[in-house]
Amino acid sequence: MRAEAVQRLAGLGSARADVVDAARDANVDDEHDPEGATIAFERAQLEALAADARGQLAEIDAALARLADGTYGRCAVGGEPIAPGRLAARPTATTCMEHARRHVRFRP
Ligand SMILES: [Zn+2]
Structure with a gap:
């Protein structure tokens, strides 16, 4: 990559x-x-x-x-493992799906 x-x-x-x-x-x-x-x-x-x-x-x-x-492979927010499917789709992901969604929702 x-x-x-x-x-x-x-x-x-x-x-x-x-x-x-x-x-x-x-x-x-x-x-x-x-x-x-x-x-x-x-x-x-x-x-x-x-x-x-x-x-x-x-x-x-x-x-x-x-x-x-x-x-x-660990979520930068909660430290939990990031789902393998998410890492396969987006190898540079820094957060799990849940925290990525929340981050987007709470963005001003
Ligand atoms: Zn997370």
């Missing part, structure tokens, strides 16, 4: 570099130019995807740290 996330991040980085290069080649400097707006939009989308990938990478690293210290 970590290797995949790193690879995805690298791919997004080079896609972003391509957009920047394309913008330079097209000599688009004016943000009010329709072409410039398209490039800015593409760049913003790539940055959002990269932010997602970085967040996922951080979650994976945190899960690996929990594996190393022996707390992996």
Whole structure:
């Protein structure tokens, strides 16, 4: 999972570099130019995807740290075991289903 996330991040980085290069080649400097707006939009989308990938990478690293210290698979709220099905679906889960639901419900 970590290797995949790193690879995805690298791919997004080079896609972003391509957009920047394309913008330079097209000599688009004016943000009010329709072409410039398209490039800015593409760049913003790539940055959002990269932010997602970085967040996922951080979650994976945190899960690996929990594996190393022996707390992996335990709910961060109550300390009870997280159901294997939940971990299979979401290996970076930090809480059991019950506490994940409560957390969502109590979020302001
Ligand atoms: Zn729990």
